[in-house]
Structures are given as structure tokens and as C-alpha cells.
Amino acid sequence: MRSRIRFGVIALTLVALALGLWAALWLIGWPIGLLSPALPEAHGVLMVNGVLASLIGIERAVAMERRAFYLAPALSAFGAIWLALSGEPGIAFGAVTVGSIVLVGMFLEIARRQPALHTVVSVVGAGCLVGGNLLGASGLDIPYLIPWWGSFLVLVIAAERLELSRVLRLTALDRVTFAIPVALTVVGCLLSVPSFAVGFVVVASGWLLIGAWLIFHDIAYRNLPRPGLPRFTAVCLLAGYGWLLVGGGLVYAAGGTLSGLSYDAALHAVFLGFVLSMIFAHAPIILPAVLGRSLPFHRVLYLPLALLHLSLAFRVYADLASLPVVRTWAGLFNVVAIVVYGLFLPAILGYERSSFRGALSTDASTFYP
Numbered sequence: 001m002r003s004r005i006r007f008g009v010i011a012l013t014l015v016a017l018a019l020g021l022w023a024a025l026w027l028i029g030w031p032i033g034l035l036s037p038a039l040p041e042a043h044g045v046l047m048v049n050g051v052l053a054s055l056i057g058i059e060r061a062v063a064m065e066r067r068a069f070y071l072a073p074a075l076s077a078f079g080a081i082w083l084a085l086s087g088e089p090g091i092a093f094g095a096v097t098v099g100s101i102v103l104v105g106m107f108l109e110i111a112r113r114q115p116a117l118h119t120v121v122s123v124v125g126a127g128c129l130v131g132g133n134l135l136g137a138s139g140l141d142i143p144y145l146i147p148w149w150g151s152f153l154v155l156v157i158a159a160e161r162l163e164l165s166r167v168l169r170l171t172a173l174d175r176v177t178f179a180i181p182v183a184l185t186v187v188g189c190l191l192s193v194p195s196f197a198v199g200f201v202v203v204a205s206g207w208l209l210i211g212a213w214l215i216f217h218d219i220a221y222r223n224l225p226r227p228g229l230p231r232f233t234a235v236c237l238l239a240g241y242g243w244l245l246v247g248g249g250l251v252y253a254a255g256g257t258l259s260g261l262s263y264d265a266a267l268h269a270v271f272l273g274f275v276l277s278m279i280f281a282h283a284p285i286i287l288p289a290v291l292g293r294s295l296p297f298h299r300v301l302y303l304p305l306a307l308l309h310l311s312l313a314f315r316v317y318a319d320l321a322s323l324p325v326v327r328t329w330a331g332l333f334n335v336v337a338i339v340v341y342g343l344f345l346p347a348i349l350g351y352e353r354s355s356f357r358g359a360l361s362t363d364a365s366t367f368y369p
Helices: 002-027 040-064 067-086 089-113 117-137 142-168 172-191 196-217 229-253 260-291 299-321 324-353
Strands: 296-298 361-363
Touching (some): 002 040, 002 324, 040 067, 040 117, 040 142, 040 260, 067 089, 089 117, 117 142, 117 172, 142 172, 142 196, 142 260, 172 196, 196 229, 229 260, 229 299, 260 299, 260 324, 296 299, 299 324
Antiparallel strands (some): 296 361
């Protein structure tokens, strides 16, 4: 019964991903038809709630083995899909808001079981998702939700990396220097409500400090010399931290009043460069737990990773230099990189089960970054 619920929620998340990428292609300038006139406006909700929040919710629900917690990803994906197909924000934002509240409940339960700085930061991060969704339910446009949604992802990911860095035996000062930018980020989110530009600059300052902290304190550097999955994960992580600095720097440089192509550059530096790098890094580790099957590592995964970062670099450059044709093609290859990575994972699983497996593979179960 639990596995049927899990795979049903995964299916909803994949539908949200397909719709979100479809909307992305239309928004970037490709002349494709639309399943619904509301699809482009739903792009942000689809990708943040329907895909990213759902993936985080699925992973946590699997780890906690509580069927009720699957409500978080299910409602997040359903609400996003409903908005994309119907254009009705009332039901859509109601669903994603309830889903995000359930996600906060999941993180609170984790914090109750394991009181620690990283579990508290995860609760705070999930609270930012609730804040952003509540603002969306009140009728604010998507750009005003970005500080909240971005902070949700940055804080939850940073909290996970803090937990995994425990092997470095962080000092009390290390933890204080982590907590300060977290607090700064939350203050910035709150300030963005009465004064968006001021609040967004404070949020960006928090992101910059968190990115710098992760670069200097994460265990990724230790894994660079190790072949296979450890090195791949380390490359993903360090590249992602670099993009977080770029995104935060662009927001900061623009004084929090991003618009047009500079807004696109900053937004996708964080949501594609940072967040997608984290997903690429952790998918070979998390998927075995979610699917109940081992998933080996294969060097072919470097291809979509390289395509993602190269195309994103061209996209950011095209945004800042006002090169619409380059931007359109770079956006296409952003989508291609995501699709190719998603297709490679089941292909690698099939490769592992064939008689030719093993030559270039490393069992993901032997490594936890």
C-alpha cells in the first residue's frame, strides 16, 4: 500500500516536471503550443512546489515511513498541476500551502527526534516555503515570492550539507557563522513584504554568506580525489555553490530591484545552477532509498552535468548582454540537460542489470557524501 502511494506521488511530480519544462520552453521563446493558457504563468509554482518541494517531501516521507506525510508532496504537486491546467489560483495555492504546512510538520517531527542546528534550519527553511505560498494565495505576483521560495531551497539544502559535514567536527564558531546568515536570510524575507528591494538585498546577503560558508566547510573538497560517485558529487556541489554566489551577487548588485533579463539571470543562477546541481549530486544516493533498488554510478552522468552548467553560463551571459537568440538556445539546452539526466538514471539501472555491468560503475550504496 505504501509503495503504491509513493509511486503515485512520484508520478504526480513527474507530470508537474513535464508541465514546468514545457512552460519553460514557451517562456524562453520557443514556438510550441500550450496545453493551457495558464501554463506559462504556472511555471514557477510547478517547478518550486510541484517538483522541488515534492521531491524533498517524498525523500523525507520515505525516510520517516509515515504514510500521512505523503500528503506534503501530493498536495504540492496537485496544486501546481491544477494551476497549470485550470488557471484557478484559489484551489491551487490552497493545496500547495497546505502541502507546505505538512512539510513543516515533517521537519518539526525530525527536529523533535534529533534536536540539532541542521534540523532547526530545515524547519525554518520549510517555513519560508509556507510564507511564500501564503503570499501567493493573497494575490501577490510570483516575483514577490522568489525571496521566500529561494530561501526555502537554500536553507533546506544548506541544512542537509551541514548535517553531512559533521565528520569535519565543526567548532562552535563554525556553527555560529552558519546560523548568522540563516537568520539574515529570514529577516530579509520578512523585510521583503513591506519593502521588497531592501528585503531582497538582505536575503541575497544571506545567500552569499551561506554559499561562502559551504565552500569553505563542506566535505566536497575531500571527495574530489576519490573516483566514481564521490568525485561526481563533489563537482556538482562545488559548482552549485559557485552559482549560489553568482545568483546572490546579481541580486545584490541590482539593489534587489531585478527586472527583465537581469532578473532571469539571477533567478536561474540560483534555481538551476545551485538547486539543480544539488539534485544531480544527490539523486544517485537518494533514489535507491526511494525506489527500493540499487543505482550504480556511471561516468555518463557528467554529460548532462556539463551541459547544464555550460548552457546556464551562456544563458546568464545572454541575459546580461541582451542577446535574445543566444538566450533562447541556452534555455533549450537547460531543459535538454534536465531531461537527459532524468533519462540516464533508469538507463544506468538497466545497464547495471545487464550482463555487461560493472566496467565503469561504482555502487552508490558504498558512499554517503
